[in-house]
Amino acid sequence: MSGAAAFWRKYGVLFKSDWAIMMAYRSETLIWMVGAFVQPLVSLAVWVSLSGEGSIAGYTASDYVLYFTAVLVVDRLTRAWDVYELDRDIREGTFSAKLLRPFHPIHWSINGNIVYKTFFAMLMIPSWLLLAMFFPAMRIPVDMGTIGLVILAIALSSAIRFVIGYQFGLLAFWSNRATAMYALYEGIHMFLSGRIAPLSMFPDWVADAARVLPFYFTVAFPVDLLTGRLADEPETVWIGFAGQAGWLLLLALSLRFIWRNGLKRYGAAGG
Amino acid sequence: MIHVEGLTKIYRVHVRQPGFVASLRSLFHREYREVAAVDGINFDIPEGQIVGFLGPNGAGKTTTMKLLTGLLHPTSGRIEVGGFVPFRQQNAFKKRVSLVMGQKSQLIWDIPASETFLIHKEIYEIPAASFKERIDYFTEMLDLSLIIDKPVRQLSLGERMKCELVAALLHRPDIVFLDEPTIGLDVNMQEALRRFIQSYNRDYKATILLTSHYMADVSALCERVLVINDGKLIYDGAISKLIDRFSPMKRITLVLGAKIDTSVVEAAVRNGGGRVVAYDYPQLEVEGPREEVTGLSAKLLTELPVIDLTIEDPSLESVIGLAYSEGAAGESRR
Numbered sequence A: 001m002s003g004a005a006a007f008w009r010k011y012g013v014l015f016k017s018d019w020a021i022m023m024a025y026r027s028e029t030l031i032w033m034v035g036a037f038v039q040p041l042v043s044l045a046v047w048v049s050l051s052g053e054g055s056i057a058g059y060t061a062s063d064y065v066l067y068f069t070a071v072l073v074v075d076r077l078t079r080a081w082d083v084y085e086l087d088r089d090i091r092e093g094t095f096s097a098k099l100l101r102p103f104h105p106i107h108w109s110i111n112g113n114i115v116y117k118t119f120f121a122m123l124m125i126p127s128w129l130l131l132a133m134f135f136p137a138m139r140i141p142v143d144m145g146t147i148g149l150v151i152l153a154i155a156l157s158s159a160i161r162f163v164i165g166y167q168f169g170l171l172a173f174w175s176n177r178a179t180a181m182y183a184l185y186e187g188i189h190m191f192l193s194g195r196i197a198p199l200s201m202f203p204d205w206v207a208d209a210a211r212v213l214p215f216y217f218t219v220a221f222p223v224d225l226l227t228g229r230l231a232d233e234p235e236t237v238w239i240g241f242a243g244q245a246g247w248l249l250l251l252a253l254s255l256r257f258i259w260r261n262g263l264k265r266y267g268a269a270g271g
Numbered sequence B: 001m002i003h004v005e006g007l008t009k010i011y012r013v014h015v016r017q018p019g020f021v022a023s024l025r026s027l028f029h030r031e032y033r034e035v036a037a038v039d040g041i042n043f044d045i046p047e048g049q050i051v052g053f054l055g056p057n058g059a060g061k062t063t064t065m066k067l068l069t070g071l072l073h074p075t076s077g078r079i080e081v082g083g084f085v086p087f088r089q090q091n092a093f094k095k096r097v098s099l100v101m102g103q104k105s106q107l108i109w110d111i112p113a114s115e116t117f118l119i120h121k122e123i124y125e126i127p128a129a130s131f132k133e134r135i136d137y138f139t140e141m142l143d144l145s146l147i148i149d150k151p152v153r154q155l156s157l158g159e160r161m162k163c164e165l166v167a168a169l170l171h172r173p174d175i176v177f178l179d180e181p182t183i184g185l186d187v188n189m190q191e192a193l194r195r196f197i198q199s200y201n202r203d204y205k206a207t208i209l210l211t212s213h214y215m216a217d218v219s220a221l222c223e224r225v226l227v228i229n230d231g232k233l234i235y236d237g238a239i240s241k242l243i244d245r246f247s248p249m250k251r252i253t254l255v256l257g258a259k260i261d262t263s264v265v266e267a268a269v270r271n272g273g274g275r276v277v278a279y280d281y282p283q284l285e286v287e288g289p290r291e292e293v294t295g296l297s298a299k300l301l302t303e304l305p306v307i308d309l310t311i312e313d314p315s316l317e318s319v320i321g322l323a324y325s326e327g328a329a330g331e332s333r334r
């Protein structure tokens, strides 16, 4: 068996078992998925009623419907939650079981993300297509080529958000406040990634900061691509992908650093 | 196979003060206390040996095992296990060792143990044919057929321990660390696991380090024991010599044929260099230094109307008890 084949077989078997576990808890998974819809829907309701017949910051009521539908899907497909499990595993010592096996613990987390996101995509994308048949505002104004770019942007954003979340989780090697720090980060992310409102509604300096930091690239960029906002701006599209790739590389390097140093501090509690 | 030199692990423990103000202050200024859980220990274990690792609660056994498997980074000292430095976490190392903790599960709780085994098959890259052969071997040895397809959370402690052992040994490690594998198990189950560990060691020449608070495990499996107390190694040698080292006394039990006055009995025992532990006619129990025990029994046989006489070593439990308290006394004197 070649190295690569063996590697994918590992993912295959982990996928199967994680999928089985998720299915065993499918109602919890559904509640969890739907729970994440609340915030974008509330934001949507607020902006639709504020914009009334006119438009705010370049978005009409119907633009808001499309924007927040896209936010809802992109956010759900890119958000990582590994910090909670990782924090608990590290503090309680259950991380040891994964550390003892000759397969890096990060693969277990990556696999978990793939499993849940596959499940979410299988539910959300058909639902969207169905709803779009009845609500013209939800129809996506882009061609298949752009859809391909959107998928790439979502994949890159998913990786960025995963690596960020994983690093926050690794902070548990040093501190027992890893999840609190992550909550703070998520709060900032909510505003600067475009989840609460399009970035064009913020003061320029805020929007600029969000475009330099990884925030814009994680949600607003794929959403802008998907809603056709970047149709006439090929340059912004390339800057977007370059930004995603650059941040991913940087974050991967810092992940490596944090991992190596954190491991030395692992207490392997229990037993 | 295992080489340990000057191994030390110091835990830095955050000291929590009670009270609100103190907890606020600790946000900015934390106080730490240092605990030397393992304190400069040395030992070597050759290939294929089963060694018992004994010590009272909190002595540092589990910490040592975590150091040897690379979970913990040593504060100082050298460790070599199967030619590897454990904390480097190389996959080649992980494929050769295993750690079983009676207190902690490595199985995935929501799915049957058989599925964890399948995950191990891929992760450890076990060829399909060997996998099947090994599962058959384990199923037969440990009588698993009824339990491996139940979700792990539904298994009893003993059933789960059997599956833990299989998950840990499926990749056929040649270096195995067993941390209280028989804890909480009934006598038959302990016996079954012991037999299994013994045959695993014999069949695969595995090197095994085993901790247990049950002396039956240790005396059944180990020729050699390491005793650790308060992070320091206080004994390394044959289990039989442990008794010599910590319990210099032997016990003689006699049955007397006629009721003899207590003072007479005591005088006879004292003349032979021993001490009366209990005298309750017709039974007499005497304790004496092991090197004089032959002379003492000869003397008792001539001076008293003896019907029956047996000489015994003290139980391993009581010897271990002595070893632990002597180690602790040695500690406080320093």
Ligand SMILES: Nc1ncnc2c1ncn2[C@@H]1O[C@H](COP(=O)(O)OP(=O)(O)OP(=O)(O)O)[C@@H](O)[C@H]1O
Pocket: A267, A268, A269, A270, A271, B011, B012, B013, B035, B036, B037, B055, B056, B057, B058, B059, B060, B061, B062, B063, B064
């Ligand atoms: N993660 C940790 N952080 C701080 N101190 C620890 C940690 N783990 C263990 N200790 C301390 O180190 C010492 C040794 O603990 P260890 O678990 O190695 O003992 P043990 O010999 O396995 O005991 P037992 O027989 O009770 O299992 C104890 O004093 C314990 O309180």
Ligand SMILES: [Mg+2]
Pocket: A271, B061, B062, B063, B179
């Ligand atoms: Mg222990």
